[in-house]
Amino acid sequence: MESRFKIFSDPVHGFISVPKNVILDLIESAEVQRLRRIRQLGMGHMVFPGAEHSRFGHALGAMALMQDALATLVEKGTPVSPEEHTAALAAALLHDIGHGPFSHTLEHDLMPGVPHEAMSRALIMRLNEHAGGRLDLTLRIFDGTYERSFFHALVSGQLDVDRLDYLRRDSFYTGVVEGEVGVQRLIKTLRVEPTAGGADSHLVVESKGIYAVENFLLSRRLMYGQVYLHKTVLAGDAVLRAALHRVRAHLANHKADFADTCAPALLYFLTHTITLELLSRTAIQHAFCALDDADILTSLKRWMLHDDPVLADLSQRFINRRFPGITFLDAPPDEETRHAWLSRAAEWLVSEKLAPQSTAYHDAHYYVTFGHSRTARYDPRWGAIRIRERDGRVREFSKTSEYARVAAYPDAGISPYVVHPKTIGTTGG
């Protein structure tokens, strides 16, 4: 008998078994293969050189963890039908399919106002059409409209397979070993509990898993602080966005022709305004699926030679990793502070011959970026973690007797910062 599984070797989870059914078909689709060309951490590998992994491995890994989670639940007496099993695996595999090039870095720049989840949903719809409706249940699980709500919680909840995989995976590839989550321990403490009325059922964590939950929340916090919001990452993000904004500005003003130097799919997004309502259009989906990290990189390499010195400079800074400085501010910058930074940058632009006096202050906006970072914390309002205590009662994590105070993990709060040319940093602190 032929094996019913195709085996993938994954350095993070070991061997991953993919059922040779619609799941394998999905993996072989162009939409999922495209994830191989989108790095999981945007430009994170430019700070952590090992973290060059793509969203493809993450999609596979989330699916593998879904298999583990369902096996645990079934073992504890929660029935899962073959249809539900396949639908849940598909939901885990496809949950992030709507990520575009450089993942989160460009999420709000390519299609302002369109979160990647919305595009994921549009692409699952598209794949469902190709698959003749075999993803109907997947869509309901993804949307949270399926009555057995723990499936949705496993795909999109505080302890979903997305987070469990990406924290584990990013810790592995960055070498930030202390961010390692005890994924298998956590999964083994999962359980499904009927709700009070009995109409629904919740995903809960057995009380013995409370340390694993705590560890999970703190690993997430640590990974945000050490990796996702690393200051060099924030600085690199700013350069990449500035270059794209510059091109957009040129295009809006018809100041330059980018037909030759910009990948067509990228040009599409730089010249169209995409809204949530339009995502179901084939043309948009088509352009989106044609776009990946390579288009951004080849365009930037062309723009390094562009006539516009600002665009050329920004592009080479990104490609050759000559990132600007970043300074954290004590308070959100007021008008005066902003003006001071921009003025200093304008002077610098003139001295560097990147801009004439007349446009320097305007151009300085491409070199000075005000932003703020915010560490992830657990807030039950955004999705509760439920603990089943030894007495059988289910409590929201922050309400558990012994660990009531754990919910008070310090919120680093909003940390305002400014990204700026390195040489103006010392006087600008």
Place this chain on the structure above:
Amino acid sequence: MESRFKIFSDPVHGFISVPKNVILDLIESAEVQRLRRIRQLGMGHMVFPGAEHSRFGHALGAMALMQDALATLVEKGTPVSPEEHTAALAAALLHDIGHGPFSHTLEHDLMPGVPHEAMSRALIMRLNEHAGGRLDLTLRIFDGTYERSFFHALVSGQLDVDRLDYLRRDSFYTGVVEGEVGVQRLIKTLRVEPTAGGADSHLVVESKGIYAVENFLLSRRLMYGQVYLHKTVLAGDAVLRAALHRVRAHLANHKADFADTCAPALLYFLTHTITLELLSRTAIQHAFCALDDADILTSLKRWMLHDDPVLADLSQRFINRRFPGITFLDAPPDEETRHAWLSRAAEWLVSEKLAPQSTAYHDAHYYVTFGHSRTARYDPRWGAIRIRERDGRVREFSKTSEYARVAAYPDAGISPYVVHPKTIGTTGG
């Protein structure tokens, strides 16, 4: 040229290079070789089967991390003389040499009132005599009387190589991967700062290491909750202690002869009262060095066949891992609660024919143990962690601006519990 190092293969840190000087001599001494026969986690391996590692590997590992820490400090401009280097390595190697069989489990039972640190000091004195005074500086570092106080902080401080090694090592061997501390990252952020007056210098952590510190504190907390204070560990500890108490009681009452069934070195400690003042005596040191886990195990195996049914029962429960139950209490038990548990246990002893009615309540004290566990937390009063902020100022960790609230890690507080025969647990909760 012959290599100046002997290489040990350590699964935790990789290859460890031991200088072929007094350090190698110390490792080859009977006192240090004895650590091979003392398990690091007492009876922890009976809960985590992989954690069968001894204190020998920990001693080597702490020495290896001292090498790494000194290399970092030297690289940042803090001079370390060859004498200081060797003395610090010796101090790291020997810091825990005073641990007796089953490490912490029996620490307060073999020699009540004598902490292992005091015995470590006595044995370092002894080794220093053998070594002709070559450990003078080691002793000063160990004692904290050496003027360059950062050496002492590396041996016995909040971020000492002892803790860094044991957390990393115990996480490795237990398989509790989420307890992994980013040891190398933490070490790389260490630095020595002169104090205000300049008379001394402090060990500080650079500000970029603040996440590593946080991770360290939380890994420690997690390891306490998941491993060191695991409820089965507490239950197993109680059985072992009860068996020794029973023998002590027999010996005090001359009720039985243990010359045949008790290892001589163990008998010494069960029949003598050791105080801090006596530790310098050769006889005590000799008896102590002759004692290890094997003596406890062979004695227990003999006592499994003892005439006293209580001693026989306790011994076989430990050897064959038939541990009692443990119940956490909502409050420290008052007289009435204690009496209730003891009464139930007495009944059980009679029904099990382990004790006659007349002594059952008395004997129940060997089966019912009241205790409390306390999770480790950071408290600057017990040793400060100092952070060197970006502006050059040094602040105690709990006073750092951004992470002020981190110091408020929830203290699980004192958790009272009772260890008791399993069958009386359900009614006794």
Place this chain on the structure above:
Amino acid sequence: MESRFKIFSDPVHGFISVPKNVILDLIESAEVQRLRRIRQLGMGHMVFPGAEHSRFGHALGAMALMQDALATLVEKGTPVSPEEHTAALAAALLHDIGHGPFSHTLEHDLMPGVPHEAMSRALIMRLNEHAGGRLDLTLRIFDGTYERSFFHALVSGQLDVDRLDYLRRDSFYTGVVEGEVGVQRLIKTLRVEPTAGGADSHLVVESKGIYAVENFLLSRRLMYGQVYLHKTVLAGDAVLRAALHRVRAHLANHKADFADTCAPALLYFLTHTITLELLSRTAIQHAFCALDDADILTSLKRWMLHDDPVLADLSQRFINRRFPGITFLDAPPDEETRHAWLSRAAEWLVSEKLAPQSTAYHDAHYYVTFGHSRTARYDPRWGAIRIRERDGRVREFSKTSEYARVAAYPDAGISPYVVHPKTIGTTGG
């Protein structure tokens, strides 16, 4: 629903699920718990300090790999009944239960002529009686009399779960990372093929696993060369054996009384001759089960103070790791060579005041040990590895077309050596 499994955290394989049936009962038996007190590598941890793991973890690990192997076979269409599943798990768990203290080191000294497999069988019989015959099928699998012979091959064959676990585990704990076997990859290539006649079925490896087989054979070879037959291990083994031989000689000559200083169970084996036929006797089984590493260690520590200087010296050499030298010989030593070594050792004994001139040559036999080591190699006569080639034909590994020459892995052959007092080594080469 309560989970049907008890979970063990294993640093090698991760979480191990033990079914709460007869398998868990077996694990909780005194016979299996005893394996916690027997180190897997005898005195190997005195060379590789991390390798302090016991046979208990190995037994659990072999059982876990059996679960994996059966899951793979079932997935490929080979039916396995629940009874077979449990019996195979029990066989994997118990396969090495007959190992005595210090495992292979003392295997041929405690009970000359009795291989550990014979004692394993006797103890499985004993456990089967306690279990009311529930291990009947386990015994047949262990014996190789069960008609579905692949079960036996998984317990005791070239690619059995015993080897797969111990190579992986010993590589892990010694830190000899290059000995790592791709256990999961190998298991995933297993398959059951009907034999020509169809009466039986064989365990085969799919052709894509041929590299995994090669890697397995070479990792085994490397582990033998680097670990199991490490020269310091051979030297340490010789000291331990010599001490026991010395005690045996005293006992045979009634020269000394060991009742006080030798653990009773050990004394039993030093004063009785055990043969294969006697293994079914309860007294022998009882004494065997009472014996573990701790008895050897405590006895040696007592013997360090014995009146016989040779016994005292040998004992302290083992306890304090002052091992002798070892010299490899170009050829098996002839009488003259042996005599020369012994004479030099006799002189040394006199000079060290360990023996008077009159007995020195006789006593030298406890200090000079001639032996030979032999690296493990694949020989189809001792159990074939069968490869299922792409064309469906099954060939014995050494007959496979592409890898015919692989079977010719160099046999290091018999390497004769002599263990001897270090100081006489240089002239004795």
Place this chain on the structure above:
Amino acid sequence: MESRFKIFSDPVHGFISVPKNVILDLIESAEVQRLRRIRQLGMGHMVFPGAEHSRFGHALGAMALMQDALATLVEKGTPVSPEEHTAALAAALLHDIGHGPFSHTLEHDLMPGVPHEAMSRALIMRLNEHAGGRLDLTLRIFDGTYERSFFHALVSGQLDVDRLDYLRRDSFYTGVVEGEVGVQRLIKTLRVEPTAGGADSHLVVESKGIYAVENFLLSRRLMYGQVYLHKTVLAGDAVLRAALHRVRAHLANHKADFADTCAPALLYFLTHTITLELLSRTAIQHAFCALDDADILTSLKRWMLHDDPVLADLSQRFINRRFPGITFLDAPPDEETRHAWLSRAAEWLVSEKLAPQSTAYHDAHYYVTFGHSRTARYDPRWGAIRIRERDGRVREFSKTSEYARVAAYPDAGISPYVVHPKTIGTTGG
């Protein structure tokens, strides 16, 4: 004091310390940063999804291993001056800088007849000019003209840091754990021995490292068999090359205009013939440095829509991972066999409407690729591994007494294969 090192977190080797001198300058050069955009394993990640790592991490890792190797040699008494140290680090860092997009896959297609080593040398020359001659010694080490020849051996020899890093790194990222080389163990056995005449000195391995050498050779063999020459990798390589050949053919015949759809730097190489003599030209170096994986990917995505159905088909097969089949042949294919495969492919092209009858046989050459793979083996003629035996004599590895036969590792020999459309494979075997 500021640290003299910049620290990189590498998941393979842990923390890597880069000296803040010319080494850091080189890492920050555009030439080295470009390696971030070239995958180490060409399209290997399409078979091993975790293996998405670039040549940048490999360059860093090789440099880190050079640090380790030099530290070992210095510790054993071989002097290394600061200049030599820096030069050797630079040589390790830059040794592979001449790799183009998709590494080995396209090495012989972009610039036929120009091995990547020649381009590495040209780029080191270029960097040396920028660095004002600071790489003079690096060049001599790279070329093998420096009199202390062990430096060259460490950069380009049987046991060079290149191989040690890539085997370890590729094993890590592919998850092929059994390919793990004991890199640190091997490095610790290195030593420099003066040659007979004394004019030069050789890199040798101490005799205790002979198992490490054996493991190294066999890990390499295993990685070739399991990873580098994996049949899906060979099939994927063939598609990519065929697409580029198709474009080259169009360009040669002026059949199509690729100015719009082909990255300029790629077009340069598809329209110019580069020879070894021309490598010093700035234009070629400039074009080469502008080229990376992204250019190939964006071009292929454009060509998926090309008018030429063959080019469009080949391009989408690569991008969407619809790879052809591969069949190993019993013997190198003769004319008849080749013709048979091509004829079947031609029929298939017609039936798929990819080509008209008139050109089908010609076009079939883009779908049928004959090749052969050859496993790496140790051959002293291509660079000797020298073993320093216990008696001090140095022997070439294959001449060592005990392991003479190891040199006879089976050479899988030349394995001819044909890559072909999947559907014609079954009849074509």
